[in-house]
Amino acid sequence: MKRATLAATAIVLVPLLAYPLVTIAGGAPRFPTREECIHPPVDGQQVDVVFGRFDSPQAAAGVRDEVISVGFVGTGVLPDGCGRWKVVLDGVPSIDVGREIQDEAQTVDLHPTLELASDG
Amino acid sequence: MTVHALAGVAGLNALFLSSGAALLWAVRGFRDWVDVARLAGLAYIAGVIATGALWTLLLIAGVPFSLFLVLAVPVALTLGFVAIGRRSGRSLPTGGRLATGAPLIVTAVGIAVTGLLLEGLFRISRLSGLQWWDAWAFWIPKAKAIYYFGNLDEEFFTTLPGASYPPLVPVLDAAAFHVMGSPDVVTLHVQYWLFGVGFVWALAGLLAERVPGWILWPFVLLVLVAPRIGRRFHITEADLFLDFLFVLAAVLVVVWLLDRKRWRLVVATLLLCGMVLTKREGMLLAALLVAAALVASAREWRSTWPPLGIVAVATALVAAPWRIWYVVHGVAGEGPSDGGLDPTANAERLWPSMRLAFDVLLSSNYWSVLVPVTLGALLLAGLTRAWVLTSFFGTLVLLVTLGGGWITWAIPELPITQELGGNPIVRYMGSVALLCAAASALLLGAAWSSVTPRAKDDA
Numbered sequence: 001m002k003r004a005t006l007a008a009t010a011i012v013l014v015p016l017l018a019y020p021l022v023t024i025a026g027g028a029p030r031f032p033t034r035e036e037c038i039h040p041p042v043d044g045q046q047v048d049v050v051f052g053r054f055d056s057p058q059a060a061a062g063v064r065d066e067v068i069s070v071g072f073v074g075t076g077v078l079p080d081g082c083g084r085w086k087v088v089l090d091g092v093p094s095i096d097v098g099r100e101i102q103d104e105a106q107t108v109d110l111h112p113t114l115e116l117a118s119d120g
Numbered sequence: 121m122t123v124h125a126l127a128g129v130a131g132l133n134a135l136f137l138s139s140g141a142a143l144l145w146a147v148r149g150f151r152d153w154v155d156v157a158r159l160a161g162l163a164y165i166a167g168v169i170a171t172g173a174l175w176t177l178l179l180i181a182g183v184p185f186s187l188f189l190v191l192a193v194p195v196a197l198t199l200g201f202v203a204i205g206r207r208s209g210r211s212l213p214t215g216g217r218l219a220t221g222a223p224l225i226v227t228a229v230g231i232a233v234t235g236l237l238l239e240g241l242f243r244i245s246r247l248s249g250l251q252w253w254d255a256w257a258f259w260i261p262k263a264k265a266i267y268y269f270g271n272l273d274e275e276f277f278t279t280l281p282g283a284s285y286p287p288l289v290p291v292l293d294a295a296a297f298h299v300m301g302s303p304d305v306v307t308l309h310v311q312y313w314l315f316g317v318g319f320v321w322a323l324a325g326l327l328a329e330r331v332p333g334w335i336l337w338p339f340v341l342l343v344l345v346a347p348r349i350g351r352r353f354h355i356t357e358a359d360l361f362l363d364f365l366f367v368l369a370a371v372l373v374v375v376w377l378l379d380r381k382r383w384r385l386v387v388a389t390l391l392l393c394g395m396v397l398t399k400r401e402g403m404l405l406a407a408l409l410v411a412a413a414l415v416a417s418a419r420e421w422r423s424t425w426p427p428l429g430i431v432a433v434a435t436a437l438v439a440a441p442w443r444i445w446y447v448v449h450g451v452a453g454e455g456p457s458d459g460g461l462d463p464t465a466n467a468e469r470l471w472p473s474m475r476l477a478f479d480v481l482l483s484s485n486y487w488s489v490l491v492p493v494t495l496g497a498l499l500l501a502g503l504t505r506a507w508v509l510t511s512f513f514g515t516l517v518l519l520v521t522l523g524g525g526w527i528t529w530a531i532p533e534l535p536i537t538q539e540l541g542g543n544p545i546v547r548y549m550g551s552v553a554l555l556c557a558a559a560s561a562l563l564l565g566a567a568w569s570s571v572t573p574r575a576k577d578d579a
Contacts, residue, residue, distance in 0.1 A: 004220055008228035016235045023243070081249050 037082035039116040046117035047098040051087040051110060053080060060085035070108045072101070081118070090117060125307040128299030133164070133314050135194035140167025142201035143390075145210055148383035152216030158328060161321025165368060166387055168292070168315065169394035170197055173438065176291045176397050180441045184270040185291070187298045223333055230337030234324070237344045238317055245313035245354035250305045253541070255356045258282045263293030264303050274449055283451045286442045288397035289358040309354040312361075316353030319364040320344070323558060326371050331565030339561040346488040346557075348550060359547045362398045363554045365391045366405045371558050373413050374512045377424065389431045396439035401548055404527075406435055408519040416512035456530040466529060472536045474525035480538060480549045481521050487553035494556035497563035506566035513559040520552045 041047040051067050054060040060077040064087045067075045072089055080086045089112075092098045098114040105112050140163035141156070150156045171194045178193075179185050218224055250256045258280040265276045266287070277283060296311045297303045320340060327336050344350035352360055372388035375381075392409070395402035410432050417424035447453075481491055494517070502510045524545050528534050535542045 002220070004224050005218060008218070008224045011225065011228035012232045012235070015232050016239065019236055019239050079251075081251055 034082045034084065037080055041095050041098065041114045041116050043095060046090075047092045047095055048086075048115045048117050049089040049092055049098055049101050049105075049112045050115050051075065051089070051105075051112045053084045053086045055084060057085045060087050063087045067110065070110070072105070072110075078118070092117070122304075122307075125300035125302070125304045126310065128301060129296060129307060129311055129314070132190070132194075132296060132299045133311075135191070135198075136167035136171055137164045138167065139171055139194040139197040139201065140164050142198045142205065143167065143170055144383070144387070146201040146205035146208065147386045148381075149205070149210045150213040152213050154216035154218060156213050156216075158325040159322075161318050161323070161325050162368065162387065164318040165315075165322050165364065166390055167194065167197075168318070169365065169390050172288050172292045172295075173390075173393055173397055175295065176286070176288045177438070177441055179266065179272060179287065179291060180445050182271070185266050185294060186270055190295045190298045226333035226337065227328075230324075230333055230340065234320060234337070234340055234344065237341065237350070238313075238320065241316070241344070241350065241353050242310070242313055244351075245309040247306060248309040248354050250356065252355055252357055254282070258285075259290060259357055260293065260303075260305055260308075262287065262290035263297065266290055266294035267297040267303055272445070278446075278449050278451050284446050284453060285358070285399055286397045286402070286439075288394065289361060289399075293356070305356070308356055312356055313354045315361055315364065316350075319368070322368055323371070326368070326375070327558065327561050327565070330375065330569075331561045332568060335564050335568060336561050339557045342488060342490060342493075343554065343557045346486075346490055346553065348486040348546070349554060358399050359550060360554075362395060362402055362405070363551045365394045365398065365402075366409065366551050367554045367558050369395065369406075370409055370412075370512075370516060370555055371562070373409065374416070374509060374562070377413060377417050377508050377512065380423075385427055385431060389434050392431065392435040393438040396435055397442065401527075401544075401551075403439060404523050405520065405551055407432075408523055409516060410435075412512050412516035412519060415515045416508050466532050469529050469532065469536065470525075473527075473529035474522070476528055476536050476538070476543075476545055477521050477524035477549065480524070480545050481517075481552055483538075486546060486549075487556070490553050490556040490560070494560045494563070497560040497567070500567040501563035504567045504570040506563065506570065509559075509563055509566050513555070513563060516555065517552055517559070520555070521549070524548050524552075 049072075051072075052060075052063055054063065057077060064075055064077050067087060067089075074091075075087060075089045077085050078088055078090075089101065092101065095114060102112055102114065137160070141160070143166050144150070144159060144163045150159070174193050174197070175185065175189065178189065183189065219227065250260060259282075261280060262277065265273050269276075272287065277287075292311070293308060296308055300307055320343065323343070324336065324340050327339075349360070369388045369391035372384040372391070376384040376388065392406045395406045410428055413428050414421075414425060417428070480486065484492075494513070498510055498514050527548065528536060528543060528545055534544075537543050538546055540546055
């Protein structure tokens with residue numbers, strides 16, 4: 001085999017084999033935990049006000065109806081990407097506004113959390 | 121994601137490759153093993169479409185979709201194409217010589233960097249969830265219905281969103297579910313990643329015939345890093361899959377206009393048939409592609425228009441069964457409710473709709489620098505009198521963009537917005553952006569060959 005062919009073969013094979021080997025050497029692939037689906041809010045980005053996570057859409061819908069009945073219109077149920085359903089008021093423009101909503105919710109005995117808004 | 125599921129996907133894709141390779145061997149033949157390697161991506165995509173289109177037509181005809189059918193069709197196609205190749209006197213490929221010197225090293229670097237990026241994208245694909253609205257609202261439910269019921273369940277298929285969308289992609293998904301042993305929507309993302317790999321390989325293999333490596337590989341890489349292209353390879357929707365077929369068909373048709381090798385038109389016809397079985401926009405894109413080819417070859421219309429007419433008729437014939445199925449089952453049609461051809465209707469929407477299409481076309485947030493580079497490449501190729509390429513790609517980019525404006529204008533229910541949930545314009549315009557990558561490489565390759573005597577000799 002000519003030297004140029006050998007060099008070309010090495011240029012292709014070395015990185016293509018090294019990358020997966022280095023990746024696998026760092027440990028076997030793993031699924032994220034459910035907690036890793038929850039991202040803390042970030043300044044300057046939209047937040048979600050989350051009233052809870054549930055294993056079934058029916059349970060989530062029940063809580064959503066309660067939340068709406070006490071005035072948090074626009075609250076909906078969305079899958080959270082980790083097998084659960086979240087009751088969420090999305091599109092909140094900032095952390096400060098989110099905290100105001102949290103304070104208001106506590107007056108009716110609801111305890112929502114703030115999360116970084118999920119992509120639409 | 122189980123080993124069984126991954127092995128099933130690997131086996132199915134090996135069948136796609138074998139049927140497509142047999143098809144290419146029958147219609148074209150292979151010079152040597154380097155030729156085989158260069159065209160393996162095109163063979164794979166051709167196999168996906170030949171097999172998928174036949175599955176789809178059989179399903180529409182009422183043949184139960186089972187694991188037996190999933191395996192029997194690609195095996196039968198492979199054997200059939202091998203028999204045709206043997207009768208045509210095709211010989212088996214032997215030996216093969218790589219390029220030498222700098223071009224070989226450039227190609228090796230291009231393959232290595234592209235391969236690394238694709239490996240990185242595989243890491244996203246291997247454990248991705250089903251998070252895109254269209255995917256979980258109707259593409260995957262349709263696939264699961266085909267998998268579970270083995271037919272186009274009338275009640276289900278006529279009531280889901282996107283009821284008039286052709287079923288090729290759900291059929292491919294259902295085939296993957298059969299070989300995985302379950303409707304494993306996580307592993308399914310690997311199947312879509314493989315479609316992406318096949319497309320990149322096919323594009324590079326086709327362009328490598330006419331474009332020097334130092335021009336070709338930057339555009340291949342640009343495809344992979346453009347925000348709304350490479351990073352979406354794993355998404356289980358039909359948009360990017362349709363764009364793959366459109367771009368490969370466009371490259372095959374325009375190169376056919378240059379060298380008139382008949383196999384290109386045969387494979388392009390197959391891909392156009394795949395387009396009209398994939399999405400309703402596929403009809404529009406296929407028609408515009410043929411129209412651009414007619415324009416670009418107008419000076420030689422006696423020799424080019426009849427074959428292009430045959431291509432159009434064959435595509436329409438393959439499109440017909442699905443259209444008959446949904447009309448018979450009372451599903452509303454694919455186009456605007458009023459036909460979309462009355463220029464006085466919704467006149468106030470015309471300019472904003474066209475402007476929206478051009479805004480999306482020129483957005484670097486979606487397509488990086490692909491479109492501006494293509495405009496420059498069109499200018500350069502025009503200056504070097506590469507008329508066929510310039511007129512074909514110039515016409516096609518313009519027509520597809522105007523088509524995007526027409527969709528928004530003619531369907532008054534669509535808001536004039538780039539918002540993905542409201543208007544399909546961004547998804548649709550992905551076809552032009554991806555086309556721009558192929559167009560730029562071919563246009564710049566032609567411009568380069570016209571100014572370098574050695575390249576001209578090679579061209």
